Amino acid sequence: MSDDRTRIARQFIEAIPHSRALGMRILRVGEGEAEIEMPYDTRLIGDPETGVIHGGAVSALMDTCSGAAVMAHPDAPVATATIGLRIDYMRAATPGETIRAHAVCHHVTRSVAFVRATTFDGDETRPVATAAGTFTLGRKT
Amino acid sequence: MRQQPEPRQVVKERRDAALAALVEGVPYAQFLGIGFDRRGDELTAVLPFHDDLIGNPALPAIHGGATAAFLEVTAIIELSWSFIWEDVESGALSMDVLREGRLPRLPKTIDFTVDYLRSGLPRDAYARARVNRMGRRYASVHVEAWQDNRTRLFAQATGHFLMPSRDG
Numbered sequence: 001m002s003d004d005r006t007r008i009a010r011q012f013i014e015a016i017p018h019s020r021a022l023g024m025r026i027l028r029v030g031e032g033e034a035e036i037e038m039p040y041d042t043r044l045i046g047d048p049e050t051g052v053i054h055g056g057a058v059s060a061l062m063d064t065c066s067g068a069a070v071m072a073h074p075d076a077p078v079a080t081a082t083i084g085l086r087i088d089y090m091r092a093a094t095p096g097e098t099i100r101a102h103a104v105c106h107h108v109t110r111s112v113a114f115v116r117a118t119t120f121d122g123d124e125t126r127p128v129a130t131a132a133g134t135f136t137l138g139r140k141t
Numbered sequence: 142m143r144q145q146p147e148p149r150q151v152v153k154e155r156r157d158a159a160l161a162a163l164v165e166g167v168p169y170a171q172f173l174g175i176g177f178d179r180r181g182d183e184l185t186a187v188l189p190f191h192d193d194l195i196g197n198p199a200l201p202a203i204h205g206g207a208t209a210a211f212l213e214v215t216a217i218i219e220l221s222w223s224f225i226w227e228d229v230e231s232g233a234l235s236m237d238v239l240r241e242g243r244l245p246r247l248p249k250t251i252d253f254t255v256d257y258l259r260s261g262l263p264r265d266a267y268a269r270a271r272v273n274r275m276g277r278r279y280a281s282v283h284v285e286a287w288q289d290n291r292t293r294l295f296a297q298a299t300g301h302f303l304m305p306s307r308d309g
Contacts, residue, residue: 043169045169060206085257
């Protein structure tokens, strides 16, 4: 069951051209949660003086990971789209390090899913960014 | 005696050089293919549609992450533009400095909240940002994005930013 879900989620992510362009890889999918990594890439740099990747790339990772967490919810949604996403940037991601987002879909209603996500680099003790998002929840009719 | 205004061409060149230095300094803006149109001090960001932006191949629709990134790039460029504008106008930022791309450091995003209003269609997108407040340390910026109709926004966002220090 869990392997099945990971496989479906992996197909879901790998079919998204933008996520592929950013080099995202699914690490793990559980019930209403997902973990996705994104390797460091010089094309994603936001500040050329420091080599730190752009906040927008971190947003893209957390948006994708949050959407994957919604799709992995036990209620088995058939579609989802972001309604709102708030991102807090705690610190710059260390240049050269892969970043990894973990998202949890902690509550769903008939038509809305609520998600929290956190992004880390090599240092597991200090998050790079956190996010809170709301998503549409498409159910089989 | 009243000072002669600078020739129009000199002013224009310096403004264009400043904008080019800002935008070309951000590899991620290049990666997404974002360009900027300028009319006086007003900037419009342009995101030409390409397949790598797709988030939902079934519709197809632009990825929410690509939309967020487009809005954030627009907000940061607009804020930096406002930050350097006076120095560009006065010539304190000279053409030599601009050509070498030696600009002040970029603002850092503290938080960014995106409001998705409708799905991004597979066509070009535009965005404009407004700096609502720029203090010595913190700034608040609002940004709106649309596609075919200026009044039908497909996304908007508000963010807070940490300003670079004035002395380097």
